[in-house]
Structures are given as C-alpha cells and as structure tokens.
C-alpha cells in the first residue's frame with residue numbers, strides 16, 4: 001500500500017483511487033507497466049527493480065572491464081551513477097560472465113542523490129566523493145544528462161555504441177549513391 005501511494009504521488013499518473021485489494025494489485029501492475037512503457041526514471045519506480053525472483057547477470061561490452069581495471073591501477077576512483085536504484089545495481093552488476101564490476105568500483109549512486117538531468121546532482125556527488133566537480137569525468141549516452149553535468153562544471157564524454165558521432169561536418173562521410 002505504501003509503495004502504491006508513493007508511486008501515485010511521484011507523478012501525474014491518470015489512475016483513479018482503489019477500494020479493494022484485487023483492484024489495488026491490478027492498479028499497481030497497471031502503474032508499473034505504464035512506467036515501463038515510458039521508460040520512467042522515478043526513484044520509487046526504480047526501487048522496484050531490486051525485487052527479483054531470480055539472480056540476474058549483467059552483460060558488459062568487451063572494453064568495460066579492461067578500461068575500469070586500467071583506471072583503478074592509475075589510482076582513479078570509479079563510481080556508477082545510474083537511474084537504476086543502488087540496490088538494483090548491486091543485484092545486476094553483482095554477477096557477469098566477465099567478473100564482478102562491483103569489486104572494482106568505489107560505489108553506486110542513484111537518483112536518491114538527485115536526477116541525472118539536474119545539475120545539482122553532480123555537485124552533490126562531488127561533495128560525497130570528496131572532490132570538486134572539475135575533477136570528475138562523467139560518461140553517459142544521454143545528452144540531457146551531459147548538459148546537466150556540464151552545467152555543474154563536470155567533464156563529460158558522450159558514449160554512443162551503435163551510432164557514429166561527429167564533432168564537425170568535416171568528419172561527415174556521406175553514403176555512396178552507387
């Protein structure tokens with residue numbers, strides 16, 4: 001019931017009040033499906049991902065573990081900042097075919113620190129990790145997050161795995177018309 005009310009309060013879900021248990025369960029299921037269809041990022045919704053019936057195994061691109069190991073060997077701190085709750089991160093990143101990324105990273109951050117599209121979140125992370133925003137490099141595939149981090153004076157790299165990115169029209173290769 002507490003979860004349902006919290007989910008109700010977090011956004012403008014067009015659901016009605018409910019008065020019996022069956023209706024309430026259906027309303028929660030409807031609400032969760034609705035949030036999933038929108039790729040909802042609210043904190044309460046993301047807490048749900050930590051409730052799973054079976055263990056999960058993360059998949060990583062081949063370059064992730066070597067890069068994180070290299071950064072750690074160079075004495076850097078590496079954190080995960082995800083819209084997924086810290087509890088869900090621990091479950092999902094706890095196991096993978098390539099190893100346990102959690103053993104390499106210095107900690108998970110989630111939206112309890114603030115949303116990834118809000119610049120204040122990045123200042124709070126710098127405060128928590130004992131550094132200045134100017135000493136942080138944030139990797140993301142979401143340009144709104146990149147903009148928010150940059151507003152907080154964080155260095156940003158936008159990572160796109162499936163598309164080629166260009167920083168100048170001079171780097172544009174047009175497809176051949178033949």
Ligand SMILES: CSCCC(=O)C(=O)COP(=O)(O)O
Nearest residue numbers: 081082083084085088089092
């Ligand atoms: C890492 S736990 C599940 C991922 C998730 O729920 C999510 O929304 C991913 O968002 P991110 O901010 O990591 O791009």
